[in-house]
Amino acid sequence: MAAKQGGAQKGSYRIGLLVPSSNTTVEPEFYRALPVNVTLHTARLFLTEITPEAIFKMVEELEAQSRLLASADVDVVMLGATAPSFLKGLGYDREVIARIEKAAGKPATTTSTALLRALRFLGAKRVVLGSAYDDKVNAIARGFLEANGFKVVAARGLGMVDNLAVGRLGPESAFDLARGVDQADADAMVLACTNWRTMDVIERLERELGKPVVSTSQVSVWDALRMIGYRREIPGYGRLLRSLAAEDLLAAVA
Amino acid sequence: MYGWRGRIGLLVPSINTTMETEFWRTAPPGVSVHTARIAGGRHGTPEELRGMESASKQAAKEVAMVEPDVVVYGCTSGSFFEGPEWNRKISEQLSEITGAPAVTTAGAMAACLIGGGYKKVDVVTPYVEVTNERLKQFLKAHGVEVVTLGTFDMLDMFDHAKIEPGEIYRKVREITTPKAEAVFVACTQLRALEVLDRLERDLGKPVYSAVQASAWQAYQAMGVDPGIADCGSLLRNLSEPGVTEARGKDRKPA
Numbered sequence: 001m002a003a004k005q006g007g008a009q010k011g012s013y014r015i016g017l018l019v020p021s022s023n024t025t026v027e028p029e030f031y032r033a034l035p036v037n038v039t040l041h042t043a044r045l046f047l048t049e050i051t052p053e054a055i056f057k058m059v060e061e062l063e064a065q066s067r068l069l070a071s072a073d074v075d076v077v078m079l080g081a082t083a084p085s086f087l088k089g090l091g092y093d094r095e096v097i098a099r100i101e102k103a104a105g106k107p108a109t110t111t112s113t114a115l116l117r118a119l120r121f122l123g124a125k126r127v128v129l130g131s132a133y134d135d136k137v138n139a140i141a142r143g144f145l146e147a148n149g150f151k152v153v154a155a156r157g158l159g160m161v162d163n164l165a166v167g168r169l170g171p172e173s174a175f176d177l178a179r180g181v182d183q184a185d186a187d188a189m190v191l192a193c194t195n196w197r198t199m200d201v202i203e204r205l206e207r208e209l210g211k212p213v214v215s216t217s218q219v220s221v222w223d224a225l226r227m228i229g230y231r232r233e234i235p236g237y238g239r240l241l242r243s244l245a246a247e248d249l250l251a252a253v254a
Numbered sequence: 255m256y257g258w259r260g261r262i263g264l265l266v267p268s269i270n271t272t273m274e275t276e277f278w279r280t281a282p283p284g285v286s287v288h289t290a291r292i293a294g295g296r297h298g299t300p301e302e303l304r305g306m307e308s309a310s311k312q313a314a315k316e317v318a319m320v321e322p323d324v325v326v327y328g329c330t331s332g333s334f335f336e337g338p339e340w341n342r343k344i345s346e347q348l349s350e351i352t353g354a355p356a357v358t359t360a361g362a363m364a365a366c367l368i369g370g371g372y373k374k375v376d377v378v379t380p381y382v383e384v385t386n387e388r389l390k391q392f393l394k395a396h397g398v399e400v401v402t403l404g405t406f407d408m409l410d411m412f413d414h415a416k417i418e419p420g421e422i423y424r425k426v427r428e429i430t431t432p433k434a435e436a437v438f439v440a441c442t443q444l445r446a447l448e449v450l451d452r453l454e455r456d457l458g459k460p461v462y463s464a465v466q467a468s469a470w471q472a473y474q475a476m477g478v479d480p481g482i483a484d485c486g487s488l489l490r491n492l493s494e495p496g497v498t499e500a501r502g503k504d505r506k507p508a
Binding site: 014028 | 256278317318320
């Protein structure tokens with residue numbers, strides 16, 4: 001989608017966010033990072049467990065909830081959920097985007113799409129994956145990244161299935177896991193699951209690890225803002241959100 | 255976990271773009287807002303307003319999964335249209351589904367006016383005539399007389415958000431008379447929150463709004479003092495000891 005003329009500074013913009021119903025993290029993490037002229041409007045998709053079966057059921061509601069967001073005339077729809085946008089592997093995020101765009105009549109993106117774009121934008125080739133997931137879902141995440149051309153040099157998950165319990169974890173859990181799983185030869189750290197609190201620790205992790213850290217909440221904010229044409233840096237949440245002012249570079253991502 | 259002081263489950267008509275924004279604007283540290291959308295039309299016809307009652311049950315099931323401390327039904331006309339009993343029914347249903355205390359905007363409107371001891375009020379709405387009549391009847395049933403009602407007279411509920419805060423300020427100034435002890439600005443889609451303080455200063459009487467009254471009841475239900483100083487006396491008074499229990503009509507806005 002082309003940026004609106006003049007960028008977002010001149011107007012106000014609405015981001016439509018689809019979240020799994022049991023997610024308690026992504027709305028606060030969006031709100032703290034969003035500039036004042038961009039507002040967030042949420043619709044919920046039923047999900048209790050991060051299992052393939054529960055997620056497939058959740059995705060059935062995509063069209064109905066996308067239409068509710070369209071009625072609020074949002075400028076972009078973001079499926080702010082990681083596993084539901086990579087579950088069937090290569091190209092699945094595109095399939096989900098097509099469904100949302102058809103139902104909503106608005107440009108759409110997903111967390112997984114945003115993750116791929118962010119890694120390409122940062123020039124990362126070899127990544128480390130830290131997630132809240134159990135081995136089964138973590139393996140699917142790894143497969144999705146590798147099918148999209150990234151080498152996953154190490155991966156570790158917290159082994160969690162209960163989504164509400166993920167939301168109860170403090171930000172130190174992401175910090176600790178990232179430090180434990182990092183590899184010197186990786187050029188970016190990926191922290192996956194939008195219900196996992198990461199925004200507080202990205203900046204500190206980047207300093208400690210000496211490489212870009214992307215989390216699924218952060219890339220979701222970044223891609224939604226990029227798509228509405230917002231072109232100012234957002235400080236405090238890592239290199240990626242500061243990069244929003246780099247208009248020329250961002251144009252290459254789309 | 256986000257929302258460690260309190261998690262608000264907010265149900266808004268799908269077309270609403272104001273209430274989430276104003277709730278987040280007033281949320282203090284430790285309070286999070288989690289939204290689900292109520293399916294329905296954008297024209298506020300009697301059929302649409304009645305349909306929101308059943309549609310709100312679905313939205314409540316979605317937001318129940320964040321285990322909210324309070325659930326808010328964020329629509330004024332959608333809660334007063336069929337009278338006090340209907341409003342009570344909506345409130346009880348939502349409470350039963352979510353396991354949390356429920357606040358409806360119409361209930362909050364009546365409660366803040368009754369709590370202040372106000373018997374004669376002016377009201378500003380965006381509604382058409384049939385809806386305005388129902389609003390008057392609802393307040394009459396609670397012992398509150400509408401002296402003057404000023405309306406923007408717009409059927410399209412989405413467009414209610416396009417009315418600028420300054421226009422709301424001027425409408426209140428234009429219609430209110432000394433006979434009214436207080437003014438209420440109805441409709442959670444009207445961006446009244448940011449002009450309430452100015453209106454109270456300039457008129458020397460309380461001016462409340464639909465979003466503000468809903469937030470006021472939600473914070474009372476959670477037992478959280480939001481410490482909100484700049485969104486009118488109703489919310490500011492929550493921070494004064496004893497005020498939430500017994501607010502007298504002799505209390506002037508600060």
